Amino acid sequence: MILIDGKKAAAELRAELKEEVAELKSKHNKVPGLTVILIGDLTPSQIYVRNKEKSANEVGLKSEVIKYPDSVEEKTVLEKIQELNNDETVSGILVQLPLPKHIDKQKVIEAIDPSKDVDGFHPMNVGNLSSGYESSIPCTPLGCYLLIKKIEPNLSGKKAVVVGRSNLNGKPMTQLLLKENCTVTITHSKTKDLKAECLEADIIVAAVGIPELVRGDWVKKDSIVIDVGINKTDNGIVGDVHFDEVSKNAKALTPVPGGVGPMTIACLLKNTIDCFKRSQI
Numbered sequence: 001m002i003l004i005d006g007k008k009a010a011a012e013l014r015a016e017l018k019e020e021v022a023e024l025k026s027k028h029n030k031v032p033g034l035t036v037i038l039i040g041d042l043t044p045s046q047i048y049v050r051n052k053e054k055s056a057n058e059v060g061l062k063s064e065v066i067k068y069p070d071s072v073e074e075k076t077v078l079e080k081i082q083e084l085n086n087d088e089t090v091s092g093i094l095v096q097l098p099l100p101k102h103i104d105k106q107k108v109i110e111a112i113d114p115s116k117d118v119d120g121f122h123p124m125n126v127g128n129l130s131s132g133y134e135s136s137i138p139c140t141p142l143g144c145y146l147l148i149k150k151i152e153p154n155l156s157g158k159k160a161v162v163v164g165r166s167n168l169n170g171k172p173m174t175q176l177l178l179k180e181n182c183t184v185t186i187t188h189s190k191t192k193d194l195k196a197e198c199l200e201a202d203i204i205v206a207a208v209g210i211p212e213l214v215r216g217d218w219v220k221k222d223s224i225v226i227d228v229g230i231n232k233t234d235n236g237i238v239g240d241v242h243f244d245e246v247s248k249n250a251k252a253l254t255p256v257p258g259g260v261g262p263m264t265i266a267c268l269l270k271n272t273i274d275c276f277k278r279s280q281i
Helices: 006-028 043-059 074-085 105-111 123-131 139-151 170-179 194-199 260-279
Strands: 033-039 062-068 092-095 159-163 183-187 203-206 224-227 231-233 236-238
Touching: 006 043, 006 139, 006 260, 033 043, 033 074, 033 260, 043 062, 043 260, 062 074, 074 092, 074 105, 092 260, 123 170, 139 170, 139 224, 139 260, 159 170, 159 194, 170 183, 170 203, 183 194
Parallel strands: 033 062, 033 092, 159 183, 159 203, 203 224
Antiparallel strands: 231 236
16 A cells, blocks of 8 residues: 655655745746734644744745734734735735634635635635636645645546535535546535445545544545544544555555645645736736
8 A cells, every 4th residue: 555645745845846936036036925814822723824934934935924812803804914915025815714703704714815815715716616717726625636646647537535525625625626537426424325435436535524434444445545634532633534444455545644734734835836926927
């Protein structure tokens, strides 16, 4: 079985992006800029934003983090987003989720200029992706897609099963696989006989948030299995896939941690650079 090394793939992508940023700097005499808005002091969010900042600096992007306390008014955040929308040195804007309860997530997402929406959550980008037009693609599904393509460059005609229907992962993942001419079944926790659906699949992307849901006897020989899940259990962090069991059948499998996670941040940098390039046309 091939262990899909997300850390290695992310390092390779960052090296390519670093070269691209250097070329853009020499061509345009400026570099893409990423601004992250962080509200509150949730530890996972702080760690994630710190990693984003470090990776952005590594590839040569201009990076800024704007921090607000939990008590910040929604109006203040929306005004800051408007200011960043109008700032030509900012190529990408990201508001770290989750947000405090008094701030409307959808309002914040829709306030970001779609051309600077590096998370790919704005309804315009969601619509463009589903219509097959150019768009910012959510970072985690994009990372999954790039990992799958490393194992199997030609996905045409493959049967893919996506477990999970979230706006964050399941739905955009489905669109990316459809674009590659896969036959895609989107499933979820309410699907009848999920095991039977998975057994049909050449590719399984598990993003449903149920620890070790996908078992060894759910997976046919030579399938590619991408595990997006990160679940805290008494035995530590596990994915949505039972790693030990599935590794006996799958052709290729991502570990948790060290699989999809590192690619998510690398794809955020890629999206920032792509937003910059589109703004220079």
